[in-house]
Amino acid sequence: MSKDFLYNEIANGIARQISNGILQPGDKLPSVRSLCHEHGISMNTAKRVFLELEAQSFIDAKPQSGYYVSKRSYTKLPLPEVSRPSSRANDNEPDELISKVYANMGDENLTLFSISAPSGDLLPLAKLKKEILQATRELREGGTAYEPLQGNLKLRRMVAIRSLTWGGNLHEDDLITTNGAINAVSLCLMALGKPGDTIAMESPCYPGTLQLAISLGFKVLELPTHPITGLEIDALKKAIPKINLCLLVPNFNTPLGSCMPDEHKKEIVALLAKHDIPLIEDDIYGDLYFGTQRPKCCKSFDKEGKVLWCSSISKTLAPGYRVGWVAPGRYKEQLLKIKLIHSISSASIIQESVANFLKTGKYENHIRQLRRTLHDNYLHYAHAIAQYFPEGTKTSRPQGGLAIWIELSKEINTKHLYELAIKQRISIAPGRIFTLQNQFENCIRICIGLPWSDEIRSKLKQLGNLTKKL
Amino acid sequence: MSKDFLYNEIANGIARQISNGILQPGDKLPSVRSLCHEHGISMNTAKRVFLELEAQSFIDAKPQSGYYVSKRSYTKLPLPEVSRPSSRANDNEPDELISKVYANMGDENLTLFSISAPSGDLLPLAKLKKEILQATRELREGGTAYEPLQGNLKLRRMVAIRSLTWGGNLHEDDLITTNGAINAVSLCLMALGKPGDTIAMESPCYPGTLQLAISLGFKVLELPTHPITGLEIDALKKAIPKINLCLLVPNFNTPLGSCMPDEHKKEIVALLAKHDIPLIEDDIYGDLYFGTQRPKCCKSFDKEGKVLWCSSISKTLAPGYRVGWVAPGRYKEQLLKIKLIHSISSASIIQESVANFLKTGKYENHIRQLRRTLHDNYLHYAHAIAQYFPEGTKTSRPQGGLAIWIELSKEINTKHLYELAIKQRISIAPGRIFTLQNQFENCIRICIGLPWSDEIRSKLKQLGNLTKKL
Structure with a gap:
């Protein structure tokens, strides 16, 4: 087991105990030395565990005394219940x-x-500015020409490389760039659905996707969702016969911030594939984990190419840049056609500058x-x-x-x-x-x-x- | 009558005579002096007429001899006939x-x-590059923030000011920015139409709008179109009972390059308004006139706010920037809603840089x-x-x-x-x-x-x- 993995594993465990209330605010943590003995690790590794937990505000160091569970781990308010929306799909107009x-x-x-x-x-404004300048210099015709339909190659390459962080294994050719993630989801819905189709979503869910679904003539089936573990799988199982499409935000969805456990993701992908229901996965929050590890994506369990993985930099780097993308699996040709129809291409300069930012490790x-x-x-x-x-x-x-x-x-x-x-x-x-x-x-x-x-x-x-x- | 107007008027008249073949390649034009007498204008104004015609390649100067109709006014090939598409609307898939x-x-x-x-x-690449840099400096948070839904204010202001060039009188608040004109047209169609509706267009017409209409579930009624004067009004009159929407490119439409005379525009706007049929006017080629005057837009005859005027800089400045806009008249709220749903906002930096370029007269x-x-x-x-x-x-x-x-x-x-x-x-x-x-x-x-x-x-x-x- 590599040192990196070990240190992550241990920090993760302690963080979990704090989150679960097993360790309470003010509790003293074991010393560096005893952590070494307990796990058979080096002093350096043990120190790294504490530094990491401190950096994440789980613990505070008290000089000459040791580490304590942070008092900012306030007395927690109770959790909301699992949501219980109606089990009937509907096409009500979204609230005004x-x-x-x-x-x-x-x-x-x-x-x-x-x-x-x-x-x-919270954003690296000066660095992004430099990348914009660089992009106007590097691009053919200063970025004024239409770019290829699939989008900026360098950006697709960088997103593909980073897919390793969530268990993916994408190739640059698997990706299509879009004007932000909502545009990616919009293209997916237009390419895969037709008016009258029913689409399953978490409840509560992002208002933008509700509006999108209704404006395209879909019905929406809202599904019970747990504030910690996300979509309730049993509810999805029951809903299968009623739905044509599924749109989920498995990682830190808004508004709940829930994160679906990996086993759930795996099970849901298999379930939907079995019934030939495409899954649109919106992963815009995936990079914003508070824990020690990037959660996986449903796409990483997608053997049949039926998961359309959408994401963007709008929540992490620059909302106003409107840079997003989709890995549409087996639906690539349909997506390209719809992208051409509705927007032809995206703004090259911005895509190129984001690609360069991703490339240099600044991200x-x-x-x-x-x-x-x-x-x-x-x-x-x-x-x-x-x-x-x-x-x-x-x-x-x-x-x-x-x-x-x-x-x-x-x-x-x-x-x-x-x-x-x-x-x-x-x-x-x-x-x-x-x-x-x-x-x-x-x-x-x-x-x-x-x-x-x-x-x-x-x-x-x-x-x-x-x-x-x- | 102002001097500017006079000189335009006279140059226009001569250009027309050349285009119509009244003046033939190689024909000698009247002297500067006789033009002065004929029109009661100053020597300077007369010279300006010839310089303008020369700059537009209608005439050539021969030293010590005078001005001649340019030989590049080659022997013309015959014109294609007025198109005669079927008078039945259809929803065939566009050709692959x-x-x-x-x-x-x-x-x-x-x-x-x-x-x-x-x-x-043919594009001012270096100048545009400078504007991009300037925009990253000027914009709040370097352009990384979501911009207001209606789009960059400075850009809307500049487009409003320039509307005077085509007989318009827009206010910044009348405009919504988009990702290029096709995105503007796409938003108009989604806001105003529903699957099964019939939309009238010129024939032949831009493949992108055909794809767009079909992908949204519309039927398309293609109308006879004259290669010089554009849409045949009588055909539109007959079609009125069958159509829900009309989408025209009155100025230099692709592929024909025809330009609808002002009287036709006026008549069509009145006809459609009378029958409560919205007109989506795509004016992306309007600034690219070969003659001496910018043609008017249908929007300039729009008394009831039923013309949705769409345009962009994709054909004039920077196709890859994806900057467009729409003046949607009375349909503004619907358009804003659809824009929010499908893309939230546009890339601020690019919009700001285009606005600055328009502002300084560089455009x-x-x-x-x-x-x-x-x-x-x-x-x-x-x-x-x-x-x-x-x-x-x-x-x-x-x-x-x-x-x-x-x-x-x-x-x-x-x-x-x-x-x-x-x-x-x-x-x-x-x-x-x-x-x-x-x-x-x-x-x-x-x-x-x-x-x-x-x-x-x-x-x-x-x-x-x-x-x-x-």
């Missing part, structure tokens, strides 16, 4: 609040808890830092929510990603909370927009992409006070 | 050759007569030069076609844009010509891809966006020889 919430996008006068994207303060450094910051943010945000929100509040425990899902007591309608909050220049995402059914009226999603500060704390306090009034 | 032809896009080993875009040699200088070059190209290409193609060949007489439409004798199938040509590394667009019906099998479209050279001449000769063999 979606448009209102998204219209706030880019508004500098608001505190945007509603937009699931990292703030610019690895950036994403490591971003993960730590987001994990810290999560702990801070969750702590503040526990402090300021009324009794009876429940929250998700995301294992990665950009959001916390908050369930308030039943009598609170978060549409009203939205209206009150926006008057105080705070934008939140009310639960009702994450479903086509009448559920989640007492929930909100809070994004953790804004850097932690006293101002953010006081905004969360304001929000908590508004909630108490309701 | 479309994908083949577009797959050649970006292939540096081919002479791409098939792609309707200006070559990079006006560039486009003036590009128009002259394309007009020259047209005359060279047409001359070569007249020389090298077999007897019985007819060609369009585009008044702007990027293409020449060639009609060969009936027994020639240009699908075969395509296959033969591609073996000689020449890519052409066979006529069959510009329709869903069985017509135009003996036609091809040749684009004039590649700079004129001996190599291009010899490629056209090769193509002519292949045609003769068939």
Whole structure:
């Protein structure tokens, strides 16, 4: 077993004990020396375990004393239950609040808890700028020419190489670039489905895909979803006869932040393949894990080419660049045709600059830092929510990603909370927009992409006070 | 009447006489002095008329002798007839050759007569590069943030200001930016139509819109189109009861290059408005006029907000930038919703850089030069076609844009010509891809966006020889 693997394995184990509450805030951890003995590892490896856990805010070092479980591991609020949407597919119009919430996008006068994207303060702006310059120099005709339909070769190559991190084994020719992941999902739906088809999704799920599905004439079957382990497999099994397509966000989906265990992924891929149902896998949050290891993707279990793996850099590097891609398996020709029809090609300069950024290892450094910051943010945000929100509040425990899902007591309608909050220049995402059914009226999603500060704390306090009034 | 207007008016009149054959190649034009007398204008204005006509290759100056109609005004080949497509709407799959032809896009080993875009040699690459750098500096968070849904404000402002050039009077708030014009048209169709609807188009027309319409489940009604004046109004009148939507390219449409007279535009807008049929107007070639004046747009006659005016910089500045827009009139809310659903936003950096380029007047200088070059190209290409193609060949007489439409004798199938040509590394667009019906099998479209050279001449000769063999 390699040293790298060992150190990951051990840190992972301790992190899990902290998350599960076996180790409590303030608990002393074993010393470096005893960790060596216990696992038969070197002092260096043992030290690395603690440094890693400290970097991820699981533990704090006290000089001359040792390591302790961080107090920022606040008393946790209870988890929301597994969702229980209706087992009937429907094609209701998405809630009109979606448009209102998204219209706030880019508004500098608001505190945007509603937009699931990292703030610019967390992004490598200067380095990206340099890559843009480089790309205008390198590209044929300065990037003004139409690029090949399949998209920038260098970008496809880099995404293929990085597929190893999630258990994939893609080749550059397996990939097609798109204008962000939502455009990739949109192309998949147009290529594979037709009006009247039924598509299964997690519930709650990303409002954008609900809108997309309905606008294309699909029916949506929302499936019970666990806040920790994601989609309930038994529910999917029962739904099989009713569905034509499946669209899942297995890793740190928004709004729940759940992460489907690998065995579930494997089972779901096999189940869907057996019934010849294509799986569109949206993996935009996969790189944002708080733990020690990148979770696998369903695509890594895809033997028959029926998983269409979609992702982008919008949640990790530059939302405004609109750079995404899809590995469509056996559906490549259909996807290319639809891409040609709806957009011809993507902006070369931006794709080339992202490819160069990925190539030089800058991305690895950036994403490591971003993960730590987001994990810290999560702990801070969750702590503040526990402090300021009324009794009876429940929250998700995301294992990665950009959001916390908050369930308030039943009598609170978060549409009203939205209206009150926006008057105080705070934008939140009310639960009702994450479903086509009448559920989640007492929930909100809070994004953790804004850097932690006293101002953010006081905004969360304001929000908590508004909630108490309701 | 202002001097500017006068000089345009007079140059326009002479250009028209040359185009109509009233003035023949080699004919001597009146002297500067007699032009002054005739029109009651100053020497300077008269000189400007001749300089303008010379710059546009209509006339040549002979030292110590005067101005003559240019000999490059070659003996013209006959015009193709008005098209006569079936009067029944249909939803046939577009010809599979479309994908083949577009797959050649970006292939540096081919002479791409098939792609309707200006070559990079004709574009202001260095200046655009500078604008990209500038944009990364100016934009909030270096352009990495999601931009507002409606798109970059500066770009919308510049497009609104420039709407005066085609008789429009747009406000920045009337516009939504998109990923190129085809994306604008795609959003319009998704926002306004539903599967089973019938959409009227010119015939022949751009293959991309045929694919788009069919992929969205529309039926297409192709309408008779005159190679000079565009859509036949009487045919549209008869079709009114059958159609839900109309999609036209009134200015220098591809492949014909026809330009609808202003009175026709006015009449069509009124007719469609009366029957509550939205008109999607694709104006991507409008800035590429060979004459002295920018043609108006249907949008300029739109009193009820039922014209959705789409355009882009793909044919004039940078195809690979994917920057377009739409002024959707009364349908703005629907369009915004569909844009959010399918792509969220566009790449800010690119939009900002184009806006800056438009702002500084660089665009006006560039486009003036590009128009002259394309007009020259047209005359060279047409001359070569007249020389090298077999007897019985007819060609369009585009008044702007990027293409020449060639009609060969009936027994020639240009699908075969395509296959033969591609073996000689020449890519052409066979006529069959510009329709869903069985017509135009003996036609091809040749684009004039590649700079004129001996190599291009010899490629056209090769193509002519292949045609003769068939």
